[in-house]
Amino acid sequence: MPKVTIDGKTIEVPQGTTILQAARMIGEEVTPPAMCYYTSLKTSGGYCRTCIVKVSKMSEANPNPIPKPVASCRTNCEEGMEVMNYTSPEIIEARKGVVEFLLANHPLDCPICDQAGECHLQDLSYEHGSDDTRYEFERRKFKKIDLGPFIQLHMTRCILCYRCVKVADQLTDHRVHGVLNRGEVSEISTYITTAIDNDFSGNMIDVCPVGALTDKTFRFKSRVWFTNPVSAHRDCEKCCGKVTLWYKGDDVLRVTARKDKWGEAEEFICNDCRFEKKQTLDWTIEGPAKISRHSVISANHYEKMVEPSLFKLNDIKPFEDQ
C-alpha cells in the first residue's frame, strides 16, 4: 500500500492506484480536472493532458523528480511519491496552455449547444483557462455525418477524448465508428454513413465530455437547467435499469445514466432504458437526483424545486403500486 502525498496531503492507496484516483480519494481540493479519463473505461486517459501534475519526488527508492509533467490519470502511485498539482505555479500555467489548445478550434457555440450547463469543457475553461483567446484563425469545420436516430454528432465540438470509441469497443458487440484521419483533422466518424445502432451505444452520449455527441431525442427540447433530474429505476433485462429522468413539467425529456461527483456514469444503461422508456409509468421513481451544489441545475430556483414537499412528482405512484 503505497503512501502518496499530493499538494501536501498524504494518503495510503492500494497498489496500482493512479495519482488521479488518489487525488479523488483525498478530495476535490487537490484533484486535477480530467477530460478524457473515465474510470470504468479501460485504457482511457492520457490524451487531453488537462490532468498533468508535477511529480517532485518519484518514490522513496528513487527520490528524483520526473523532469516533465505527467498525466496523473495514467501514472501509478509509488511509495513515498510526492506530487504537486495546485501548489505548482508551473502546472497551473501549463494547464492554462492545455485549455487554450482545447478551445483553439472549439466553436464556442454554447448558446445553441444541448450540452451547455453540463459541459465539462465549460467548467474546465471557467476554472482553469485564461480570460482571453489568442487564436485568431478560422476554426475547423467538418463534413456533417448522420449517426442515425439516437445520437447527434457535432464534430466541431469534439476534443478527441476517445471515450466514445472505448464505449463502442468495450460495451457494444462491434464498433462501427472510430477516429479517422490524423492530426488536426482527426475526426470521430463512421466514414460511410452508418447508423450507430446497438444496445449500449447511447452511453457514448453520457461519456462525451462536450456537446459532440448528444441525445437526438432531446435535441433543442430544453436547456438542461430548465429540466429536473429525478432518480428512477426499472427492471431491465439488459442493464442495471438505474437512471436519471430529466423532467420538464410532467414530461420526461431525457433519460441518462446516473452520474457521480466526478461526472462519470455510475453504471451504464441500455438504449431501451435511454430512448424507449420516456413515460413516468415505465419507471419506479426514487426521488430528486442528487446534484452537486455547484451545478447550474441546482442554481437559483431549482434548489427549491428539489424540496420533497414542493416536488410535484411525489404525486406519481411508483410503478409497483399501480
Next chain:
Amino acid sequence: MSKKLLTEHFGVQGIDQLPVYKQHGGYSALEKAFKKTPDEIVQEVIASGLRGRGGAGFPTGKKWSFIDKKSGKPRYLVCNADESEPGTFKDRYLMEVNPHLLIEGMIISSFALGANLSFIYIRGELLYVYHILEKAIAEAYEAGYLGKNILGTGYDLELYCHTGGGAYICGEETALIESLEGKRGNPRIKPPFPAISGLYNNPTVVNNVESIATVVPIINMGGEEYAKIGIGNSKGTKLISACGHIKKPGIYEIELGLPVEEFIYSDSYCGGIRGGRKLKAVVAGGSSVPILPAELILKTEKGEPRLMSYESLAEGGFASGTMLGSGGFIVMDETTSIVKNLFNFTRFYHHESCGQCSPCREGTAWMEKILHRILHGHGTLKDVDLLWTLQKNIDGKTICPLGDAAAWPVASAIRHFRAEFEDFVEHPEKYQDVKHYFNQIEDKQLA
C-alpha cells in the same frame, strides 16, 4: 579518414548478395556470436558503449538489459527502419546497399535477446528497399541463417520485413508497435515500456537500423575494442547524412569526435558550402534538434571547437547547444531565410502529428498558421512572442516526443535568429522576392 566499420564494403559490386557478402567476411560475426551465451553478447554491446543511432542516443546494451526475461512471455526484436526524420537518409542507404549487414545484426541481436520472431519495420515509401530486404532474407533462410535450428545451434528465428503506410510518427517506438499490430500509429502512454509490454503486450526491444547493424562489427572486434573508437561517451563510428547547401551531400561514416568544422569544410566530407557562400546555420541531427547559427555550430560558447559527438554537440544545453540526434546534418548558407525554413519544418510536424493529445494536435497547427501569416506579410511582433509561448506550452506536455520535436525548432530559431523574425514581420516586402534557397536547379542546368 576515419575508420569504416559499417560502410567498409559498400563499394563492392554485388555486396547485397549473400555469396559476395560472405566473401567479405559476412556472417562471421554470427558464427562468433553463437559461440557466446546471449548474456555475453549483451555484455559485449554494453562494453562497446554503443548508443542508439535513431536519435535519442540511449545506450543500446542497457536497453537490451531491461527486457523482461522472467515472465516467460515471448520476446520480440523489432528493427525501426521507419527513417523519416527530415535530413536523415542513412538507414535507407545502408539497407539498400548492404541488406545482409542488417540481417546479420538482427540475427545476433535476436539471439542475444532470446527472440524467436523478429521484424524489420520499414517505412512504406521504401517499398523498393523492402523487396531488396525480402530477397536477402530469403537468401539467409536458404543458407540456414534463419528458420529452425540455425547452424545446428538449436536456436530458431523467424525474421520478416513489415511495411508501414506513410507516417513519421511510426518512428516513435510505441507508435511503431501499434502500427505493427495493424492499428493507427498512435504512440502509447509510457510506462509500461516496450521492454516489459510491447508488441502484442509482450517484452519487445525496438532498435534503429544503424544500431543493429553496428552489433556486427562490435561482435567481430569485441566490445572493448569498439569502445576505443570515438571520444568520451560517444563511442564508435556514426553514419552522418549530410545535406543542404554543401558541395558533396551524401552519407559519411565518421569517427565520433570529428570536429564539425572539418566535417563541413574538408573535401573528405561535405567539401564546404556551395558557390563559395557563407555558412549561416546548421541543423545537426535531423529537423527536430535545435538549429544553431554558424558561430555556435563551429565553436561552443566557451570558444572550444565543436565536435561531432553526443556530448560536444549538446554542450551549452539548448541555450547554445543542440543534439547529435539521428545524424541528419542539414547545412544552410547565407541565402536561407530562417523564417521560411521554420515554416517548412513546422508544416511538417503539423502534417505528421497523430492527433491523439491536444497540445501537439492543436499546437502544431496553430504554429504553422502563425508562420504562414508571417510569411505572407501579415505578421506582427506579437506573433513572434506568441510562437514562443506556444512552443513552451507544447514542449514536455505531450504523450510522445513529437511535441518536443515540433517545439524545439521554433524555440531555437527564435532564440538565435529573433532579429531576423522581427525584421521579417516589419519589412515583409524585403523577403517576398528574395530567392530563399540556393538555386541548385538553375545552377545544375547551367553546368
Next chain:
Amino acid sequence: MEDNKNIEFSADALALAKKLMGRYPEGKHKSAIIPILHLAQAEFGGWLSPKGMDYVATLMNIQPIEVYEVASFYSMFNLQPVGKCVIEVCRTGPCWLMGAEDIVNHIESKLNIKVGETTTDGMFTLKTVECLAACGGAPMMQVGQKYHEDLTFNKVDSILEDYKKNTTEPISHWAKDKIKA
C-alpha cells in the same frame, strides 16, 4: 462516391495476402493490414474506395471501421481516385532548401494542374509529400516505388515524358510484378 472498378484480388495477390497474414502469431493477423492495403491499392487501380476497404475487412475478418481508421491515418493510401501515375514531390526541409518549390511549380505549369489534382486525361496526379529519406539527392520525387533524385527542370521533363509514353497500367507503390506469394 465513386467506386473501385474491380474489387477482388487476383489469385497472386490473394496468395500473397494469405502468406503475409501468416507471418504474425496466432490471432494477430490484423498486423498485416498495412501491407494488404498496399496490395489492395495496387490491385484496385491506385486508390481505395469504401467497397475496396470493405473487401479488405472481409478478407482479414475484421470490422470495416478498423480498415477505414488505418487507411485514413497513413498518407500513402489514396481515398480518392488518382491518375495512373502519381507524382509525389518531397517538400520538406532539405528538399525545400534545394528548390522543391520550384520543382512543384514547374510540374504544375507543365501538367496544367495544381497539387492534389489529376490531369484531365487521367494520366498524372500531383502530390506533395513529407521527407522521403533522400535528402542527399534533393530535390527529389517518387513515382510508384521509384525514387527520382537530384531533379532539375530538364530531368523532370524527361521523366514525365517517359511516364507519359510508357504508362499503360496504374503505377502503384507495391509494384505489380512484386505481387507473388
